[in-house]
Amino acid sequence: MAARPTIRLIVPGTLAHRAVAVRVVAEACRLVSAPGIERTADGAAYDLRHPFDAEFVSAFAEIYNNIAIHAYGRRTDGGEIELAIAVEPGALTVEIRDRGAPFDIGVVSSPDLDSLPEGGMGIHIARALLDEVVYEPGPPNLWRLVKRIAPSAVTTATADASA
Amino acid sequence: MAARPTIRLIVPGTLAHRAVAVRVVAEACRLVSAPGIERTADGAAYDLRHPFDAEFVSAFAEIYNNIAIHAYGRRTDGGEIELAIAVEPGALTVEIRDRGAPFDIGVVSSPDLDSLPEGGMGIHIARALLDEVVYEPGPPNLWRLVKRIAPSAVTTATADASA
Amino acid sequence: MPIQFQRTDQGDESMLRIAGSLDVLTAPELMPTIDALVEERRPRVVCDLSGLDIIDSSGVAALVALYKRVRAVGGQVVVVGARDQPLAIFKLLRMDKVFSI
Amino acid sequence: MPIQFQRTDQGDESMLRIAGSLDVLTAPELMPTIDALVEERRPRVVCDLSGLDIIDSSGVAALVALYKRVRAVGGQVVVVGARDQPLAIFKLLRMDKVFSI
Ligand SMILES: Nc1ncnc2c1ncn2[C@@H]1O[C@H](COP(=O)(O)OP(=O)(O)O)[C@@H](O)[C@H]1O
Numbered sequence: 403m404a405a406r407p408t409i410r411l412i413v414p415g416t417l418a419h420r421a422v423a424v425r426v427v428a429e430a431c432r433l434v435s436a437p438g439i440e441r442t443a444d445g446a447a448y449d450l451r452h453p454f455d456a457e458f459v460s461a462f463a464e465i466y467n468n469i470a471i472h473a474y475g476r477r478t479d480g481g482e483i484e485l486a487i488a489v490e491p492g493a494l495t496v497e498i499r500d501r502g503a504p505f506d507i508g509v510v511s512s513p514d515l516d517s518l519p520e521g522g523m524g525i526h527i528a529r530a531l532l533d534e535v536v537y538e539p540g541p542p543n544l545w546r547l548v549k550r551i552a553p554s555a556v557t558t559a560t561a562d563a564s565a
Numbered sequence: 566m567a568a569r570p571t572i573r574l575i576v577p578g579t580l581a582h583r584a585v586a587v588r589v590v591a592e593a594c595r596l597v598s599a600p601g602i603e604r605t606a607d608g609a610a611y612d613l614r615h616p617f618d619a620e621f622v623s624a625f626a627e628i629y630n631n632i633a634i635h636a637y638g639r640r641t642d643g644g645e646i647e648l649a650i651a652v653e654p655g656a657l658t659v660e661i662r663d664r665g666a667p668f669d670i671g672v673v674s675s676p677d678l679d680s681l682p683e684g685g686m687g688i689h690i691a692r693a694l695l696d697e698v699v700y701e702p703g704p705p706n707l708w709r710l711v712k713r714i715a716p717s718a719v720t721t722a723t724a725d726a727s728a
Numbered sequence: 729m730p731i732q733f734q735r736t737d738q739g740d741e742s743m744l745r746i747a748g749s750l751d752v753l754t755a756p757e758l759m760p761t762i763d764a765l766v767e768e769r770r771p772r773v774v775c776d777l778s779g780l781d782i783i784d785s786s787g788v789a790a791l792v793a794l795y796k797r798v799r800a801v802g803g804q805v806v807v808v809g810a811r812d813q814p815l816a817i818f819k820l821l822r823m824d825k826v827f828s829i
Numbered sequence: 830m831p832i833q834f835q836r837t838d839q840g841d842e843s844m845l846r847i848a849g850s851l852d853v854l855t856a857p858e859l860m861p862t863i864d865a866l867v868e869e870r871r872p873r874v875v876c877d878l879s880g881l882d883i884i885d886s887s888g889v890a891a892l893v894a895l896y897k898r899v900r901a902v903g904g905q906v907v908v909v910g911a912r913d914q915p916l917a918i919f920k921l922l923r924m925d926k927v928f929s930i
């Protein structure tokens with residue numbers, strides 16, 4: 403990754419641990435979209451109201467689900483998922499590494515949205531919501547998710563206080 | 566730690582990153598206090614209503630604040646805080662490592678609660694809320710926080726569904 | 729609350745309120761309710777998503793399954809009340825038109 | 830909302846509502862309000878914590894400072910409405926009696 407990761411997380415690669423990873427990514431989003439606004443330890447302050455946060459978390463959850471389901475085959479002893487997160491002014495990069503089964507992302511086709519698909523939408527959603535979705539088969543398999551934010555979309559402490 | 570850590574987190578040792586660490590610890594609490602109840606990526610589902618969660622998070626936040634303030638002297642380039650979290654049935658262990666200034670915890674006296682102290686309450690709170698608070702000066706300095714839960718205090722999926 | 733749903737029947741119409749998060753973990757919980765609506769050949773199903781905070785591709789798949797299966801037995805499905813993240817996902821997948829949101 | 834506070838004066842009484850989280854990050858924001866109450870020598874300060882979700886030792890220290898400083902200039906302080914985590918912390922620190930909660 404271009405920027406040095408500032409936050410690292412390792413969790414077992416199961417759906418039960420997805421909430422831990424999502425929380426960390428959501429907080430990292432806020433360090434980008436609302437820098438300088440101190441948040442509380444309280445749940446009430448946690449939200450995905452900022453589109454940047456909602457979009458990144460939605461994309462991340464799809465990729466995380468895929469790793470737990472496809473790469474690790476829903477096994478609870480399959481291995482770990484490792485996040486390396488780089489928070490920069492105006493951009494968030496999340497690298498995800500797993501040691502599950504690699505696959506050929508080139509053969510995954512876009513869903514035919516006119517036929518009301520009942521699957522195959524996860525990667526499409528992630529690509530649509532992020533600026534960069536890169537997959538490199540491993541081991542370890544690597545996903546690099548990048549999203550940049552328009553300066554006008556950053557919530558400043560001042561703007562928030564006057565709201 | 567007796568149990569193998571299942572979750573690891575590394576963040577810069579600043580107050581601005583406390584929320585990331587608190588989120589992870591709060592989720593780990595839930596894996597102990599409400600196992601099997603799947604949580605959502607949504608903020609509304611995040612709460613500290615279970616006393617186990619509220620007490621562990623309160624204690625953890627005090628120790629985290631102390632590291633950022635005393636060990637790293639509120640510097641933003643001071644170094645990292647590393648969490649190693651072991652989720653076991655009925656118990657949560659969080660080990661916290663930092664490379665800031667070590668200190669002699671033996672000389673810290675209990676606060677005189679009758680005199681309405683305006684400081685020196687953090688370690689007292691952590692000790693009162695947890696089963697174990699161990700500090701070993703480093704580098705790295707190590708805090709081991711342990712809390713066990715009575716089986717009756719575990720929220721089961723069944724109990725929750727009928728509520 | 730991870731997910732909450734509630735079915736209320738009034739004449740030919742079944743109202744299905746889904747609240748919380750409809751995702752890979754919670755969507756399976758909806759399946760028995762969908763099965764019942766299909767089995768009973770309900771003529772009109774209204775899906776009220778005004779309480780839905782989060783959806784993922786598995787949640788969308790569950791709603792698509794509901795839509796297709798109810799229609800396959802001659803029923804109608806409308807989706808109302810979608811907002812925020814779920815609405816954005818429906819638009820992204822061009823399902824807002826199908827669901828006539 | 831990290832912290833919200835609101836001061837309302839009625840006769841001799843100042844009502845200070847503190848909501849959200851009062852902690853090491855937010856407690857400093859309360860200081861100018863405390864300074865003003867002390868400077869104006871308010872005879873009675875009621876601290877309404879019914880909206881307070883979380884407090885830490887720095888938050889407690891801020892309330893103790895408020896209590897001591899208002900009393901030092903002849904005023905009275907009562908704390909009302911504490912619940913959940915803040916109430917548990919006050920009890921742990923035996924401040925529930927002082928604050929006559
Ligand atoms: N992390 C992964 N490891 C292995 N295979 C994957 C992974 N992610 C996606 N795939 C493959 O790509 C396909 C499309 O993925 P996706 O668009 O998310 O839809 P879905 O998961 O609903 O099938 C999957 O069915 C799977 O075969």
Ligand SMILES: Nc1ncnc2c1ncn2[C@@H]1O[C@H](COP(=O)(O)OP(=O)(O)O)[C@@H](O)[C@H]1O
Nearest residue numbers: 631632635636667668673684685686687688689
């Ligand atoms: N992680 C730490 N590193 C260095 N010194 C510490 C640390 N934690 C606590 N201390 C010392 O112990 C004292 C008591 O800590 P605490 O009970 O949390 O109260 P407070 O932080 O309000 O002073 C602190 O004032 C500080 O001198």
